[in-house]
Amino acid sequence: MNIFENIKKKLEDLVKAKQALLYRNKRKDAYSLSPDRLLNIYQNYFTDVPCRGNYIFKFSKNDKNDLLFLFRVYFKMYVELNDDLITIHEEFPKYFKILKEVNTENHRHTPKTFVKNTIMYLSKNVYGTTNYLNGISLAESLEPLQGTDIIPTTQINYQYIKPHKI
Numbered sequence: 001m002n003i004f005e006n007i008k009k010k011l012e013d014l015v016k017a018k019q020a021l022l023y024r025n026k027r028k029d030a031y032s033l034s035p036d037r038l039l040n041i042y043q044n045y046f047t048d049v050p051c052r053g054n055y056i057f058k059f060s061k062n063d064k065n066d067l068l069f070l071f072r073v074y075f076k077m078y079v080e081l082n083d084d085l086i087t088i089h090e091e092f093p094k095y096f097k098i099l100k101e102v103n104t105e106n107h108r109h110t111p112k113t114f115v116k117n118t119i120m121y122l123s124k125n126v127y128g129t130t131n132y133l134n135g136i137s138l139a140e141s142l143e144p145l146q147g148t149d150i151i152p153t154t155q156i157n158y159q160y161i162k163p164h165k166i
Helices: 003-017 035-045 061-074
Strands: 021-024 029-033 055-058 079-082 085-088 095-098 119-122 135-139 154-157 161-163
Touching (some): 003 035, 029 035, 029 061, 035 061, 061 079, 135 161
Antiparallel strands (some): 021 029, 055 085, 095 119, 135 154
């Protein structure tokens, strides 16, 4: 069973159980999908999933936020949007290129400025500090800080990055 078939199965189970999906951060409930909404999303987008490769499909603008929540937050997958087309990557990219300068004006918690065309690395070592609705945690290097296993990362919002092949 491939990743999209697994996702389809998980959604089927949630729909059958009539369970809502709720995303909570430390301060408040940030996003939820009702059982009826999950059923609607499932019926519209999960009846014909691919066996291999990325999943590319047209979506309704009304479904955009729910689809982004499902794939980015719940399933932790990389999603690209292009008008009314959505691409769900079968594998999360490991490298990203900065499209526009990232600085404290557009990313208030960034420790420094990252210039356009900088190559950044995906790090799974993020200690739950990422808001996947907005962006992903990326590292300048995959080398841990001296004497630790900590890899410094910075959340960079999706509109500032694109996958990059090395």
